[in-house]
Amino acid sequence: MDLWIIRASLFVAVLLSGYIVRPFDLEPPYALAVSAALALLIILAEIRVRTLSIKTLIGAAIGSVLGIIGASLISLIIGRMALQPANENFAQVMVLLLMAYVGLVSGASKGEYLDLSALGGIFSDRSAKLSFKVLDTSVIIDGRVADICKTGFMEGTLVVPHFVLRELQQIADSADSIKRNRGRRGLDILEKMKTVPGLTIQVMEKDYPEVREVDLKLIELAKDLGAKIVTNDFNLNKVSQLRGVDVLNINELANSLKPVVLPGETMKVFVLKEGKEYNQGVAYLDDGTMVVVDNARRMIGKTIETQVTSVLQTTAGKMIFGRFSDDGVEMATPPRSERRGGDRANDDPRDRSSRG
Numbered sequence: 001m002d003l004w005i006i007r008a009s010l011f012v013a014v015l016l017s018g019y020i021v022r023p024f025d026l027e028p029p030y031a032l033a034v035s036a037a038l039a040l041l042i043i044l045a046e047i048r049v050r051t052l053s054i055k056t057l058i059g060a061a062i063g064s065v066l067g068i069i070g071a072s073l074i075s076l077i078i079g080r081m082a083l084q085p086a087n088e089n090f091a092q093v094m095v096l097l098l099m100a101y102v103g104l105v106s107g108a109s110k111g112e113y114l115d116l117s118a119l120g121g122i123f124s125d126r127s128a129k130l131s132f133k134v135l136d137t138s139v140i141i142d143g144r145v146a147d148i149c150k151t152g153f154m155e156g157t158l159v160v161p162h163f164v165l166r167e168l169q170q171i172a173d174s175a176d177s178i179k180r181n182r183g184r185r186g187l188d189i190l191e192k193m194k195t196v197p198g199l200t201i202q203v204m205e206k207d208y209p210e211v212r213e214v215d216l217k218l219i220e221l222a223k224d225l226g227a228k229i230v231t232n233d234f235n236l237n238k239v240s241q242l243r244g245v246d247v248l249n250i251n252e253l254a255n256s257l258k259p260v261v262l263p264g265e266t267m268k269v270f271v272l273k274e275g276k277e278y279n280q281g282v283a284y285l286d287d288g289t290m291v292v293v294d295n296a297r298r299m300i301g302k303t304i305e306t307q308v309t310s311v312l313q314t315t316a317g318k319m320i321f322g323r324f325s326d327d328g329v330e331m332a333t334p335p336r337s338e339r340r341g342g343d344r345a346n347d348d349p350r351d352r353s354s355r356g
Contacts, residue, residue, distance in 0.1 A: 007043050007046075010039060010042065010043065011036075011039040011040075011043065014035050014036075014038055014039035014042070015032060015035045015036060015039065017035065018031045018032060018034060018035025018036075018038070019031055019032055019035065051206065051207075051208075052108070053111070053224040055111040055114045056108050056111040057108075057111070058111060058114060059107040059108055059109075059110055059111020059114055060104050060105075060107045060108035060111065061107070062107050063102075063103035063104050063105070063106050063107020063108065063110075064100050064103045064104045064107065065103070066103050066107075067099035067100045067101070067102055067103025067104065068096065068099065068100050068103070070099045070103070071092075071095045071096040071098070071099035071100065072096075074095050074099070075092045075095060075096070078091050078092055078095065079092075131155065131156030131157065131227075132156060132157050132159050132222075132225045132226070132227035132228075133154070133156055133157070133158050133159065133227055133228050133229075133230050133248065134159045134161065134218055134221055134222050134225070134227050134228070134229050134230065135158055135159065135160050135164065135230050136164070136215075136218060136229060136230060136231035136232075136233060136236060137164050137167050137168060137171075137186070137214065138231060138232055138233045138236075139230050139231050139232050139233075139250055140160075140164070140168065140186040140189055140190060141168075141171075141182050141183070141185055141186040141189070142232055142250060143185065143189045144232075144250055144254070145189075145193070145230060145250060146189050146192050146193050146196070148250070148253075149193055149196050149199050150196055152198070154199070154230075156200075157200045157201075157202050158193070158199065158200065158201050158202070158230075159202050159203075159204050159221070159225065159227060160190065160201060160202070160203050160204070161203075161204050161206070161207075161217065161218065161221055162203060162204060162205050162206075162207060163207055163214055163217055164214065164218075165203065167214055168183050168186045168187055168190075169183070169187075170183070171183030171186070172184045172186075172187060204221070206221060206224070208220050208221070215233070215235070215236045215239065216239075218236070218240075219239065219240055219243050219245050222240070222245045223243070223244070223245060228245070228246040228247065228248050229245060229246070229247050229248070230247075230248045230250070231247060231248075231249060231250070232249060232250040232251045234251075237249050254287075255318065257287075258285075258287050258289055258318055259285065259287070259289075261308050261311060261320060262308065262311075263308050263309055263310055263311070264307065264308065265307070265308045266305055266306065266307050266308070267291075267305070267306060267308065267320075267322070268303055268304070268305050268306075269283035269284075269285070269291050269293065269303065269304065269306055269322075270283055270284075270302070270303045271283050271293060271296050271299045271300050271301065271302060271303075271304060272284060272300070273300060274297050274300060275292055275293075275297070278297075279294065279295055279296075279297045279298075280292055280293065280294055280296065280297060281293045281296030281297050281299055281300060281324070283296075283306075285320075289318050289319070289320060290319050290320070291306070291319075291320045291321075291322060292319065292320070292321050292322070293306045293321075293322045293323065293324050294309075294321070294322070294323045294324065295323060295324045295325070296324040299324060304324055305324075306322035306323060306324050307322055307323050307324075307325070308320060308321070308322045309321050309322055309323050
């Protein structure tokens with residue numbers, strides 16, 4: 001709102017200047033029209049410049065300066081030609097506009113190749129101090145990022161783009177009750193993260209109107225900020241890597257924290273149900289990892305001790321295979337926590353595709 005007040009003040013100032021000065025001896029109505037057009041042009045240029053990165057702006061400035069220097073040298077050559085004064089002035093102005101425009105466009109397009117840290121001063125200091133991480137809509141709704149932030153493993157500034165907030169609001173206002181609850185959960189997670197000590201949440205207004213998909217907007221924003229994207233979306237992860245943007249995937253982090261077991265080790269599990277193959281039992285660890293135990297079908301509903309025979313890493317997660325011997329019975333009634341974990345894991349889709 002304050003920015004629009006400043007723009008309105010500029011517009012009025014340019015109108016008054018045009019009315020008082022009256023350039024080219026224009027009548028008052030024409031002077032006001034020219035002044036209004038000039039003010040609108042300045043405001044539109046300012047709005048466009050605000051969306052550009054600092055690298056693009058520096059590249060455009062350097063290109064413009066080089067273009068003006070080149071135009072000055074060419075103007076010296078034009079001045080030595082036998083031209084009419086009017087033609088000479090016109091040629092010099094056109095060369096100046098042409099060279100400045102070409103330098104501006106070329107510098108802006110190549111600005112991303114600049115290494116600002118090599119310039120020293122404020123550029124290197126800011127790049128060393130600021131560490132941005134852009135949050136995706138899916139990871140906010142997921143909620144595990146809030147627990148990670150509480151542990152202190154997530155440092156720097158977490159950026160929540162305005163278009164992500166808008167998407168969360170649309171989900172929260174959905175007619176579908178499931179989507180509505182997911183959207184409200186995401187907004188609650190953001191409020192929860194704001195209360196984490198030492199954590200900075202920054203809502204960024206920057207948008208990319210020419211880009212329609214939210215995922216592509218996230219990638220463009222991350223490139224402009226030199227930031228990493230925090231997500232659990234598999235497709236966004238792959239596209240970001242192809243576009244040269246680093247990604248922090250919550251699912252990959254969760255998989256890396258699962259317990260490591262080696263063939264030959266023994267472990268206690270609660271056999272929840274029978275497996276797909278003959279005489280197999282299926283158990284689940286606390287983190288949802290499925291354990292397929294041979295010779296354990298008759299031990300359903302009991303906690304047993306099994307020996308690990310192999311570990312398989314699949315696209316859905318990790319699977320553990322083991323074998324039960326008759327002397328491995330531990331108890332007939334599982335602890336309450338194991339029963340709850342087993343019930344939650346009972347509907348795990350990995351069971352249908354990879355059991356046995």
